[in-house]
Amino acid sequence: MGRQLPGAAMLSAGVAAAAAPADELGAISHLKHVPRRYWGRYVATALIVIALLFIANAFAHGKIEWSYVARFLTAQSILSGLVNTIVMSVLAMALGIVLGVVTAVMRLSTNPVLSWVARGYTWLFRGTPVILQLLLWFNLALVFPTIGIPGLVEMRTVDLMTPFLATLLGLGINQGAYTSEVVRAGLLSVDVGQYEAAKSIGMPRLLALRRVILPQAMRVIIPPIGNEFVGMIKLTSLASVIQFAEMLHSAQNIYYANARVIELLIVAGIWYVVVVTVLSLAQARVEAFYARGAGRLAARQ
Amino acid sequence: MSGINGMNGGAQPAQPIVRAVDLRKSFGEFHALQGITLDVAAGEVLCVIGPSGSGKSTLLRCINQLETVSDGALWVGGELVGFRRVGDELHALSETEIARQRLKTGMVFQRFNLFPHMTALENVVEGPLHVQKRPRADVSAEARALLDRVGLLHKCDAFPIELSGGQQQRVAIARALAMRPQLMLFDEPTSALDPELVGEVLAVMRDLATSGMTMIVVTHELGFARDVASRVLFMDQGRIVETGTPEQVLSAPQQARTREFISAVRG
Numbered sequence: 001m002g003r004q005l006p007g008a009a010m011l012s013a014g015v016a017a018a019a020a021p022a023d024e025l026g027a028i029s030h031l032k033h034v035p036r037r038y039w040g041r042y043v044a045t046a047l048i049v050i051a052l053l054f055i056a057n058a059f060a061h062g063k064i065e066w067s068y069v070a071r072f073l074t075a076q077s078i079l080s081g082l083v084n085t086i087v088m089s090v091l092a093m094a095l096g097i098v099l100g101v102v103t104a105v106m107r108l109s110t111n112p113v114l115s116w117v118a119r120g121y122t123w124l125f126r127g128t129p130v131i132l133q134l135l136l137w138f139n140l141a142l143v144f145p146t147i148g149i150p151g152l153v154e155m156r157t158v159d160l161m162t163p164f165l166a167t168l169l170g171l172g173i174n175q176g177a178y179t180s181e182v183v184r185a186g187l188l189s190v191d192v193g194q195y196e197a198a199k200s201i202g203m204p205r206l207l208a209l210r211r212v213i214l215p216q217a218m219r220v221i222i223p224p225i226g227n228e229f230v231g232m233i234k235l236t237s238l239a240s241v242i243q244f245a246e247m248l249h250s251a252q253n254i255y256y257a258n259a260r261v262i263e264l265l266i267v268a269g270i271w272y273v274v275v276v277t278v279l280s281l282a283q284a285r286v287e288a289f290y291a292r293g294a295g296r297l298a299a300r301q
Numbered sequence: 302m303s304g305i306n307g308m309n310g311g312a313q314p315a316q317p318i319v320r321a322v323d324l325r326k327s328f329g330e331f332h333a334l335q336g337i338t339l340d341v342a343a344g345e346v347l348c349v350i351g352p353s354g355s356g357k358s359t360l361l362r363c364i365n366q367l368e369t370v371s372d373g374a375l376w377v378g379g380e381l382v383g384f385r386r387v388g389d390e391l392h393a394l395s396e397t398e399i400a401r402q403r404l405k406t407g408m409v410f411q412r413f414n415l416f417p418h419m420t421a422l423e424n425v426v427e428g429p430l431h432v433q434k435r436p437r438a439d440v441s442a443e444a445r446a447l448l449d450r451v452g453l454l455h456k457c458d459a460f461p462i463e464l465s466g467g468q469q470q471r472v473a474i475a476r477a478l479a480m481r482p483q484l485m486l487f488d489e490p491t492s493a494l495d496p497e498l499v500g501e502v503l504a505v506m507r508d509l510a511t512s513g514m515t516m517i518v519v520t521h522e523l524g525f526a527r528d529v530a531s532r533v534l535f536m537d538q539g540r541i542v543e544t545g546t547p548e549q550v551l552s553a554p555q556q557a558r559t560r561e562f563i564s565a566v567r568g
Contacts, residue, residue, distance in 0.1 A: 196367055197414035197473075201428035201480055202404040204396055211431055215418045293418045293460040 068263040072254060073270065081250030082271050088167055088246060089233045089275075095172030096232070097225065100179025105209060107184055118180065125177035131238050134170035137161065138242040163244040171235060175228065182224045186217030218290040226283035230276050247271060316379050318343050318484050318515045319364060324373035326359050326539075333359040335539035336373070341484075341517060346510045348526035348547075349519045351536035352562060357519040360536070361486045364517070365406040366399050378405045378483050404432070407477030411489040413469040415461040421448060421472045422457040428480045440479075447475040451505050467498030471505050478509075485509065487518040523566060527551050535559045 060066075072078055107118035125133070140147075141157035148154035190213050198208035240249035251264040319341040326334040333356045341347050349357045362368040363375060366383055374391075375382040382402060384391035394402070415424050425444040429435045448454045451471035453464075461469050470490055477485060487506065491499040503525050510516055510529045520526060526533050526547055533550040535543045535558075543550055543559045554560045 191414075193410060193412055193414040194416065196408075197410065197416065199367060199400070199403060200365060200406075200408035200410075201476065202400050202432045203428070204400045207431065211427065212416055216416075290418075293420075293462060 064262055064266070065260065068260045069266050072264060072267045075254070077250045077254065078247065078267060081245055081247035084244070085233065085236050085246040086275060088171070088236045088239070088244070089229070091168055092171035092175060092236070093229050093232050095168065096175025096179045099173065099176025100183050103176060103180035104183035104187060107180065108187060122177045122180055125174050130170065130174045130235065131241065133174055134166060134239060134242050137166040137170045138163065163239065163242050166242055167236070167239040167244045171232065171239070175232060178228060179225065182221055182228065183217070186221035187213060189220045190216045215290070219294055222283065222287050222290060226280070229279060233275055233279070234272060317341055318378060319517070320376040322374050324363065324375055325371050326363055326368060327371045332539050334363070337541060339541065341515065343515055344513050346516045346518065346529055346531045347534060348530035349517065349534045349536060350521070350523065350526060355536040356539040357536050358488050361488050361517060361519055365403050365408050365486055377402065404480060405483045407480055407482035407485045409470070409473050409477055409485065409487045409490045411492050413466070413473045415469050415473055415476070417461050420458050420460055421453060421464070424472055425476045425479045428476065433480070444475070444479055447478055448472070451475050465498060466494045467501045470494065470502045474505055484515045484517070487516065487520070489519050489521065491520070491522060521566060523551055523563065535562065
């Protein structure tokens, strides 16, 4: 109802204006423009601040020894766990992106062998829980006692499959299956005319993909990849089940010893939020880079 | 600009740039080309006219292998397109060989298809630099000369979205020319343009025709065909209905179907 009022007022003003003398029209045209007022935003902000104060108060007066949080925030084993989390996230994600791009390109190939291998890979690794895959890699020695080329290089799988390697393979290969679908969506989003234009200047398929199609697909690919990267940072915490010393594993080891469970979970939580925040800022920069030539960003807001 | 047309001069005059013999193309049940036999000589400007769905674009797309032909044979620059003859069979070429054959033709699309993530200059140098692997300095200088030729040197750092349709199409022509093709294909190059921008693109094409480039132009611009074409070809339902000089086909068409089309286009 409220919405209609200004319109109705304007209409009557318009009717009046038609009859009004010229000097009155001039007077109206000089009136000050007042922007719309958003009262709802002020009310909502106030409510949110009250809620935050309430929650902060609960944490401040709950059974939490904040001095422990402060002390363990920079503890040696937490920091080394943090480094392991970051390193593993970056490596597993890198492996996932490489596998994802290769798989997406294979999937869209006219070669049926490549296409079906890609489908099979995606089907298998999306079809099983990642924690199960981690455990399988870690226990690979039960299936393949030794690994290598018989007679030349051979190694006991137990020695090779460290928690680090098992985590990297488990997370990276699983991530590749998901990333391939993100990349495939990106490749499909590029206009078919771009493929034709690339062909018309003599580009073979892989060169066209690298120079013309992928750079344009990146605009579509980056937001979900960023999303997956954020997921990966937290997914590394699963690797605590196979003894990989990532941050949550370190925090657990400490609270098993001193029983400060909430404090150490808060420590880990703070670091996860910090890492994800930095990553989100980096993602915005990458997005801006690939928006080059896309134009009219304002229209999408 | 002799470098661009230099490749036309040396070939034996007798050999056509394009030769199609009983060329056929089907999309499932739809027969887009139903036996096209055609020679295009070096330096010729062939304008192909006809109603939509008559197979004009399909013919162009077969010539640069955006479509594979279903039957018949096609030669470009004296080389069999898409196949190698082995005894009594035609064996399909590999993707690399097809990419190499495409270098003989430049293609200009109805919807420009510039690479949106590259500036005008980057669009033009892309092929020579990354496909032909020519030295950057040469390529850059030639690309600037080409952009100058289409009147857009001052826009060399602009992205396609910052250019009007006519300007984009002129960059697209420069991009195709940068590959030094023997033959230029135009697929309704002015159909997606605002009326006031058609002239600037046709002017560039006119200039190109004057310089001796072999061109096959699918167009609805009968005025351009009349002024610039050395030959006009009217197609309908996948067949060549009539071909001849612009005067013959446009002013005194022999076939009823041609007369019908021309009077409909003139309105």
